[in-house]
Amino acid sequence: MICVQRTEIAIVGAGPAGLSAAASAASAGAAVTLLDRQEQCGGQLIKQTHAFFGSEKQYASVRGIDIARLLTEQVRALPNVEILNEATVLGYYQDDGVLAFEKDDRFQKIKPERLIIATGASERTLAFPNNDLPGIYGAGAVQTLMNVYGVVPGRRVLMVGAGNIGLIVSYQLLQAGVEVAAIIEAAPKIGGYLVHAAKVRRMGVPILTSWTIKMAHGQDAVEGATIWQLDEKWQPVPGTERELEVDVICIAVGLSPLAELLWQAGCAMKYVPELGGHVPVRSELMETTVPGIYVAGDVAGVEEASSAMVEGRLAGLAAAQSLGYGLTDAAGLIEEAQRQLESLRCGPVGEKIRRGLAQVGR
Amino acid sequence: MLEKTGVPTEQDLAGVIPPRERLARGPVAVIECFQRIPCNPCYTACKQGAIREFADINDPPVIDFDRCNGCALCVSKCPGLAIFVVDETYSADRALVKLPYEFLPVPARGQEVDLLNREGRVVGRGRVERVQNAKVQDRTLIIWVAVPKELSMEVRNIKVGDCQ
C-alpha cells in the first residue's frame, strides 16, 4: 500500500504566492507542507534579475532573485513548514481529497485539511508559419536559459510582445550582450510599464506598436522573420512587410493560468480574458467554490508578483484561520492584505485586473 | 505618443524638467516617470523629504526641487531606472548627468564614452567623471558623465566602447 501522508495545509507551488502563503499560514500556527517541482523555491522569481515595483511591503526596489531568497529563508526558518522540493503534483482526487505527487521516483499521496493552489501560469504561444523552427522560444524560457543557466539563446533577437515580460527580457538580453533587433506589439499601445520601455529605447531598440509577426524563415533553425503592420481592426496590411535578420524569435504574448488541479478538484471556473484565461470563482479570502481549497497568484489571474505575494499571504491566513489558528490577529492581517491588494490594483494599470476580478467573485 | 514609442515627448518632459532658476543652483533630480503605476521607492529613498509622500501609491512622484540636493540616492532605488540627476553648474560649458547603469563593461573614470539620447542615438561624446557602486545601490551603478551643457536634458544613456 502507498501510505497517505497527512498535513493541515498543503500548498502547491513555491513561487511568490506559495511562499507567502506558507509563511503566513505557518506563522499563524498551522502545519504546512509546501510542494514544488523545482529543486529550489522561488518559482519564476529565481530569474528576475530586475528590481520590483510596488511598496516596501512587497519588497519594492529589491531584485526578484533576492526576493526569492528572502521569502525562502523566511519560510525555512519556520519549524512547522515542511518543504518538498522536486515534488511534482500529479493530480487532485476530489472524492477523497488526496493530492498525488511524484518525488524521489516515487508516487506519493498527501491528504491535507486545506489546500492552497499557487501553481502560477504558463507562457502563451502564437500560430504563424514555421513556428516550430529551432530558435523560437517563449520569452520566459529565454530568461530561464540566461539567468538561471547562464546560456544566451543566440545573437540577434526579435521580441514579439511589449508587455512587461517582453520589455524586461529584452533589457536582460541586452545586458547579456545579445542584440535585440526590434520589439513588436500587436496592440496599438505598449502594454508593459513605460519606464521599462524607456530603458530599452535608450539602448537603441525600436518598439513597433500595431505590428505582428507574419512568419519565420530558416532551413534548420531561425534565420529571419517577416513582420507586418496591423490596421485599427488588428488586420495585417499587405505591402507593409519587413524582413528582419534574426536567429532568435522570442514570444512574449502573455500567460495562461495553470489551473488543471482546480479543474480536477471541481472548482467552478470562468473564462476571463482580463485574467489570462480560465480562473476559479473565489471569495474575498481566495477560497474557491470547493470549501477548503484556496488559490493565490497567477493561477487565480495573471498579475504582478507583488499582488501574488499579497494574495498568498491572504490565502495562507484565511486557510489557517479556518483551522482555528491565529484568531487574535488574523482579522487585522487579512484586512491589511486586502487593503494592499486594493492599492496595488487601484491605478490605471490595474483597471484590466479590476474588470476581470469583478467577474469571478463568489 | 509615449505609450506608442516608449520615448517621452517634449510635452511629457516639460512637466518634469526643473525650472531654469533651480538648474542654475546646482544638482537636481529629474524624474522621468509619466505613468500611474503602483510604485513608491523614490519616496522612501529620499532623505531630504523632497519627494512628496504618495497619497495613492499609483500617483506619479511629485518632487520639491528646492528640497532636492541632487544626492542621487533615488537614482539606483527606482525600479524603473527613470531618475537622473542633472548639474548644470558643473563647469562653464559642461553639465554633469548622473545616470543609472547596469551593463558591462563598466567605464573607468576619465574614459570618453558615446552619449545616447532617449532613443539610443549617439548625440555626442562625454567624459566619465565618477562611477558610484556602493553596496546600497544593489548593483545599479551610477555613472557621472560630463556632457556639453546644451545636451543636459538629452543625454540619458552612454555607450562604452571596448576598453582602451
Next chain:
Amino acid sequence: MSNQMSNRMSNQTIICRCEDVTLEEIQNLIAEGLTTIDEIKRLSRCGMGPCQGRNCRPLLMNELARATGQDVREMKMPAFRPPTKPIKLGILLGQAGREENCQERADRGEGS
C-alpha cells in the same frame, strides 16, 4: 489568412508541438464538422502530448472560435485528468505497491 497560408505549402503552422498537429489539420477537422476541443483532441491528438495542452489549447480555442463563431468564454473544456505530466508506469505502480504484489503472489505460492 488561411488562403495565404495554403499558398505556402512548405510553411507549416504548428498548433500542437508535442504531437506535431498543424493548423491545416485542425482546419480540415473543423471543416468536417467537428466543433469541440474534445473531438479534435481525440482525432488529432492535439493536446495529448507531454505538455498536456498547456501550449496548444489556447491556440486551438482561438481557431475554433474564429472558424465556428463560438464564444471562447462558453467553449466546452475537455476533462483534466491526472497525471498532469507524463510519468513512468513503474512510478505510478509504486515501489511499495510492487513489493506488496510480489509478496502477495509469493504467499499464494505463485512465485514472482
